[in-house]
Structures are given as C-alpha cells and as structure tokens.
Amino acid sequence: MLILKKFLRDIPAVLGLLIISVVCLIAAFAPLIVADADAVYFGNIIDRLKPPSAEFWFGTDNLGRDVFARVVMGTRGALLVALTVVTLAIVIGVPAGLYAGYTNGWGSEIIMRVTDVFLAVPQLILALAIAQLMGRGLESAMAALALTYWPFFCRTVYGEVRRVRNALFVEALQGLGASTSRILFVHVLPNVASPIIVRATIGMGFTILTTAVLGFLGIGAAPPSPDWGLAIAESREYLPESWWAVTFPGLAILITVLGFNLFGDGLRDLVDPRLRRSR
Amino acid sequence: MTRFILGRLLLALPALFGLLVLTFIMLRVLPNDPSAALAGENATPEQIAAVRKAYGFDEPLWKQFVIYVGQVARADLGNSIISNRPVASDIAWRLPATIELTFVSLLFAAIVGIPLGTMAAVWHNSPFDHAMRIVTVGGLAIASFWFAIILQIVFSMDLGWLPLRSRYPDGVPPPTDITGLYLVDSLLTLRFDQFWASFKHIVMPAFTLSLGGLASIARFTRAGVLETMQKDFVHYAEAAGYARKRIIWVYVLRNSVVAATTQIGLLFGALISSAVAVEAIFDWPGVGSYAVSAILTSDYKAVLAVTLVVGVIYAIVNIIVDVVHAMLDPRVAENL
Numbered sequence: 001m002l003i004l005k006k007f008l009r010d011i012p013a014v015l016g017l018l019i020i021s022v023v024c025l026i027a028a029f030a031p032l033i034v035a036d037a038d039a040v041y042f043g044n045i046i047d048r049l050k051p052p053s054a055e056f057w058f059g060t061d062n063l064g065r066d067v068f069a070r071v072v073m074g075t076r077g078a079l080l081v082a083l084t085v086v087t088l089a090i091v092i093g094v095p096a097g098l099y100a101g102y103t104n105g106w107g108s109e110i111i112m113r114v115t116d117v118f119l120a121v122p123q124l125i126l127a128l129a130i131a132q133l134m135g136r137g138l139e140s141a142m143a144a145l146a147l148t149y150w151p152f153f154c155r156t157v158y159g160e161v162r163r164v165r166n167a168l169f170v171e172a173l174q175g176l177g178a179s180t181s182r183i184l185f186v187h188v189l190p191n192v193a194s195p196i197i198v199r200a201t202i203g204m205g206f207t208i209l210t211t212a213v214l215g216f217l218g219i220g221a222a223p224p225s226p227d228w229g230l231a232i233a234e235s236r237e238y239l240p241e242s243w244w245a246v247t248f249p250g251l252a253i254l255i256t257v258l259g260f261n262l263f264g265d266g267l268r269d270l271v272d273p274r275l276r277r278s279r
Numbered sequence: 280m281t282r283f284i285l286g287r288l289l290l291a292l293p294a295l296f297g298l299l300v301l302t303f304i305m306l307r308v309l310p311n312d313p314s315a316a317l318a319g320e321n322a323t324p325e326q327i328a329a330v331r332k333a334y335g336f337d338e339p340l341w342k343q344f345v346i347y348v349g350q351v352a353r354a355d356l357g358n359s360i361i362s363n364r365p366v367a368s369d370i371a372w373r374l375p376a377t378i379e380l381t382f383v384s385l386l387f388a389a390i391v392g393i394p395l396g397t398m399a400a401v402w403h404n405s406p407f408d409h410a411m412r413i414v415t416v417g418g419l420a421i422a423s424f425w426f427a428i429i430l431q432i433v434f435s436m437d438l439g440w441l442p443l444r445s446r447y448p449d450g451v452p453p454p455t456d457i458t459g460l461y462l463v464d465s466l467l468t469l470r471f472d473q474f475w476a477s478f479k480h481i482v483m484p485a486f487t488l489s490l491g492g493l494a495s496i497a498r499f500t501r502a503g504v505l506e507t508m509q510k511d512f513v514h515y516a517e518a519a520g521y522a523r524k525r526i527i528w529v530y531v532l533r534n535s536v537v538a539a540t541t542q543i544g545l546l547f548g549a550l551i552s553s554a555v556a557v558e559a560i561f562d563w564p565g566v567g568s569y570a571v572s573a574i575l576t577s578d579y580k581a582v583l584a585v586t587l588v589v590g591v592i593y594a595i596v597n598i599i600v601d602v603v604h605a606m607l608d609p610r611v612a613e614n615l
Contacts, residue, residue, distance in 0.1 A: 011409065012409060012412050012413055012416070015413075113293055113294075113297060114297065116293065116294040116297065117294050117297030117298055117300075117301055118301075119294075120294040120295065120297070120298050120590050120593065120594060121298065121586055121589060121590040121593065122548035122549070122551050122552045122589065122593065123548075123552065124552035124555065125551065125552060125555070125570075125585065125586055125589050125590075126586060128555070128570065128574060128582065128586075129305060129579075129582050129583055129585075129586045130305070132574050132577070132579060132582050133305055133579055133582075205420060209420070209422055212422050212424075212425075213422065213424060213555075213556050216422075216424050216556060217555075217556060217559070217571060217574060217575075218574075218575065219574060229422070229424075232422075232424070232425055232428065236428060239428070239431070239432055239436060240432045240436035240437060243432055246425070246428055246429075246432075247429065249425075250422055250425030250426075250428075250429070253420075253422045253425065254417070254420055254421055254422065254425075257419075257420035257421075257422075258413075258416060258417055258420040261416045261419060261420050262413070262416050265412075265416060
C-alpha cells in the first residue's frame with residue numbers, strides 16, 4: 001500500500017481524483033439533480049436570458065432554458081463522448097502498437113509509418129478535416145477524434161514493447177511454444193499497461209476539450225443537445241449582457257478537464273519514476 | 280552540420296508523402312462521387328460525366344495520384360468549391376496573420392513561462408510550486424475559445440480597453456506590406472502609431488493562444504532545471520562559492536533550456552490547433568478563421584488544403600527546431 005500512501009501525499013492529484021469523482025456522480029445522478037428534465041430541452045420563452053437567481057442558479061439562455069440544468073445534463077454527454085473516443089483509440093492503437101513493437105518486418109513498418117503520418121498534422125486539424133468529410137453530427141465527430149487519437153496510444157505502446165520484448169520472460173514463453181497473441185495480450189500487455197492508463201486519463205481531459213471545440217464550431221453535437229461547446233456558441237450572440245450562459249458551460253469544461261489532468265499527472269509520477277517531478 | 284540538416288530533411292519525407300496519400304484519399308476516394316458534388320445538385324448524368332472527364336476522375340487512381348502530386352508541387356491546391364478562387368493563394372494571403380499571431384504567442388509564453396518554471400524548480404515542493412502546478416495544469420485545461428470570449432467580455436465589452444475583433448481598425452489602411460507582419464512592417468516604416476494599433480489588436484488573441492504554451496514551457500523548464508541542478512558542474516560551482524542566483528539563472532538555466540527547445544515543435548502544433556477557434560472568435564484574418572469558414576460552408580477542398588499546408592509547416596518548424604537544438608548542443612548532431 002506504499003503506492004496509495006505516496007498518492008495521498010500528492011495533494012493536487014488527490015484533488016484531481018476528487019473532481020473526477022464528483023463529475024462522475026453528477027453525470028450518474030443528473031436526472032435526479034435536475035428537477036425538471038424538460039427544462040433542459042424546452043424553455044419557457046418568457047424566462048429568456050434571466051440572470052442567475054434562486055430559481056435559476058446559472059440563469060437562463062436565449063430560449064429560456066435553465067443553464068444549470070443544461071450544464072448538469074451536459075456532463076453526461078461530455079463524459080460519454082470522451083470515454084467512447086478514448087476506448088476506440090485504445091482498441092485500435094494498443095493492438096497495433098503491440099504488434100508493431102513485437103514483430104519486425106513490413107507489417108510493423110507499415111503501422112509505424114501510418115502512425116507517423118497521423119502525427120504529422122496537429123490532431124484537431126486532422127479531426128476537423130475527417131469530421132467535415134463524414135458529415136456533421138456527433139457520431140462523425142467522435143469517429144474523427146478516435147481516428148486521430150489512436151496513433152498516440154500506438155506510439156506509446158510501441159516504445160514500451162520494444163523495451164520488454166527481449167526480456168527473459170518473453171524468451172521463456174517463446175521457448176515454451178506460446179502463441180504470439182498469448183505472449184502479447186496475456187504477458188506483454190500487463191507490463192506496458194501503466195503508460196496506457198496514464199495516456200488514457202490525460203486523453204479523457206484532452207478529448208473533452210477537443211469535443212468542446214468541435215461542438216463550438218458546429219461540427220459536433222447538434223441542437224438542442226446540452227453540449228457545453230455548443231451551448232457557448234449558441235449564447236455568444238447575447239453578450240455581454242447574458243454573460244452567464246457562456247461562462248458556466250466553460251467553467252464546467254475547465255473544472256472537468258482540470259480534474260483529469262491533475263489526476264493523470266499524479267498517476268504518471270507514480271508509475272514512471274523517470275518523469276517524477278520531485279526528487 | 281550540413282549532413283545533419285540533410286538527414287533531418289530526409290527523415291521528414293516519408294511522413295509528408297504519407298500526408299499527400301492521406302489527403303488524396305480524403306479528397307478523391309472517400310467522397311461518394313466527387314464529380315457529382317462538383318457538378319452541382321441538379322446536374323444531369325451527362326454533365327456529371329463531363330465533369331468526370333474534365334477533372335480526370337475517370338483515370339486509374341494511381342494516375343490521379345501522380346497528377347495530384349504534380350499539382351501540389353506547383354502549389355496548385357485546386358479552386359474553392361464555394362468561391363471558385365484558387366485555395367493556395369487564399370491561404371498564402373492569410374498566412375502572415377497566423378504566423379504573426381503564433382509567433383507573438385510563443386514569445387510571450389517563453390518570456391513568462393521560463394522564469395516561472397525556474398522558480399518552481401528552485402522552490403520545488405513549496406506552496407509556490409504546488410500553486411504553479413495547479414496553474415500550469417489549469418492552463419492546459421482551459422478551452423481557449425471560451426477563454427477568448429471571457430477576455431472579450433471583460434476587456435472590450437466591459438472596460439473598453441482593447442478592440443473586440445480583427446487585426447487592424449476598420450477602414451484604415453494597414454501598414455505598408457513588407458513582410459506581411461503588421462508589427463514588423465510598422466516598425467520598419469517607423470510608424471509607431473500603426474505599431475500601437477496593431478499591438479492593441481493582437482494582445483487578446485495572442486494572450487489566449489499563449490496560455491497552453493506558457494503552461495507547457497513552465498513545466499518543461501521546471502523539469503529541466505530540476506535535472507540540471509543534480510549535475511556535477513552545479514555542485515562544483517556551489518563548492519567554488521559562486522552566488523546561487525548566478526548558478527541558477529546563468530549556468531543551470533542555459534543548460535536546461537536547450538533540452539526544452541525540442542518541445543517548441545510540439546507546442547507549435549498545439550498553438551495552430553487552438554488558433555483555429557481563437558482566430559474565428561477574434562475575426563483574425565488568418566488560416567484558422569479560413570478553415571472555420573471552409574468547414575461551415577462544407578468547402579472540403581479548402582479544408583484539406585489547410586490540412587496539407589499546416590502539415591508541411593509543422594514539419595518545417597520541427598526541422599528548424601531540431602537544427603537549432605543541434606546548433607546549441609553539438610552532441611545531438613552526432614547522434615542522428
């Protein structure tokens with residue numbers, strides 16, 4: 001339990017875990033927190049652009065919808081999208097990285113060259129182009145993000161596998177006649193799991209941020225979704241008077257991403273002594 | 280050194296070729312029928328066939344690819360499907376604005392980030408260090424488009440200190456075009472009034488963009504300084520009785536920042552990504568806002584051209600960064 005003790009001493013990382021837990025709880029119990037689920041999608045036009053008050057904690061937007069209810073419900077979408085994207089990226093990137101790292105030859109070579117191409121353009125730019133091509137909508141935005149994020153996992157796993165593939169236990173398994181897939185998934189994978197977990201944690205925060213940008217640019221979630229990025233775009237016209245409709249969804253993004261980043265940072269310090277911040 | 284530069288250029292070629300293949304696939308193969316898209320909604324089958332022939336879509340794919348590579352090599356990225364203007368010249372015209380914006384952001388991020396990172400390393404594990412960590416992680420967690428809007432609310436709409444949008448006051452002729460960078464051009468022509476006007480316009484977008492870079496630079500400087508402080512020459516300098524300030528700010532910092540320069544290449548990628556939304560918010564007439572309007576009008580040719588141009592610039596920046604790194608630290612050049 002040394003590792004737990006070490007983690008608990010890292011105050012920013014604990015703060016990060018706390019934030020993630022609260023955000024997950026909010027997402028899970030969103031329908032209970034929001035008294036009137038209809039207020040998320042249908043507002044009362046008479047109540048439009050009301051400032052924050054006891055009735056509307058975060059005010060109302062241009063259609064009279066309760067901003068607090070929308071921010072709370074938006075938590076679900078944000079976490080779900082990020083989780084889907086990161087999972088897809090892992091499903092593509094990790095096996096590709098395992099295979100490319102373990103074998104030599106043209107298969108490995110092709111995988112790594114394709115990875116290089118995807119990493120040759122900033123992720124958001126490539127995701128914009130792909131999402132644009134597949135047509136607007138949340139599904140294509142998610143697919144575009146996953147398609148541009150897997151190379152990061154592939155590269156990480158590749159490096160780690162190269163490090164362990166000549167280890168004695170791998171040679172022993174080869175001598176015993178274990179199949180390649182058995183060696184890779186049962187024995188090598190657990191040895192390279194920690195950097196994957198760290199990447200995935202930071203990737204969650206990162207993906208929430210990029211999804212928000214896509215939503216803001218209008219190629220992610222479509223109205224009337226309570227997507228945070230979309231909500232900021234929709235409320236921009238009513239500035240500076242109705243500052244609340246823009247401010248609170250942005251704060252939600254900031255706090256959620258901060259949680260994942262702080263926690264991911266702490267995790268990295270725990271599992272990778274080479275990158276330890278304080279010595 | 281020449282060998283290093285040539286070797287580095289060769290290393291970048293496969294990825295750039297791959298990028299050409301990728302954009303080609305997205306441009307010609309993935310759209311259901313590019314000829315139908317080009318011919319318009321109400322085109323007859325004959326018209327579509329004519330377009331197919333005119334654009335060479337009836338040729339085998341490899342031949343189309345060769346033609347495509349030839350076009351790109353001649354800087355011909357096709358015409359916009361919306362305005363029918365050549366995409367390449369539209370992008371070239373907007374490039375200086377984006378270069379100026381990213382460069383100013385990077386400069387600001389380095390000037391502020393390096394001292395902050397050094398201080399965090401010197402006082403590591405102090406409350407200052409913990410606060411800095413939360414601030415730097417926060418800098419990477421902020422949605423830049425949101426932060427840009429908040430800045431607009433406070434500093435233009437509320438306080439009225441800074442212009443809300445664009446690169447230069449409307450209806451006023453901009454500085455004489457020498458480099459295309461307003462800040463540089465106005466100084467070259469000694470028009471300090473123009474410099475001040477351009478400066479006021481660039482403050483908010485540049486500050487928004489610099490946030491992420493500032494955070495990364497501060498973190499890498501901190502890690503580098505911490506590592507260098509363990510080196511023998513530092514212990515020697517301490518034992519020899521040099522002032523601590525001199526050791527840290529001169530000897531340690533010089534040795535740590537060299538390694539951190541490699542991060543600038545990666546940072547540039549992040550900057551360009553944020554620039555897309557930030558330019559759109561400030562109506563900054565650069566490549567980012569061009570990409571956004573292309574996306575909104577479904578101008579896929581323009582979007583892919585931006586992807587290609589950004590990829591090439593990204594590769595060039597990374598090569599320059601590596602060469603500078605090798606100049607600062609000759610050991611790097613020997614390891615290629």
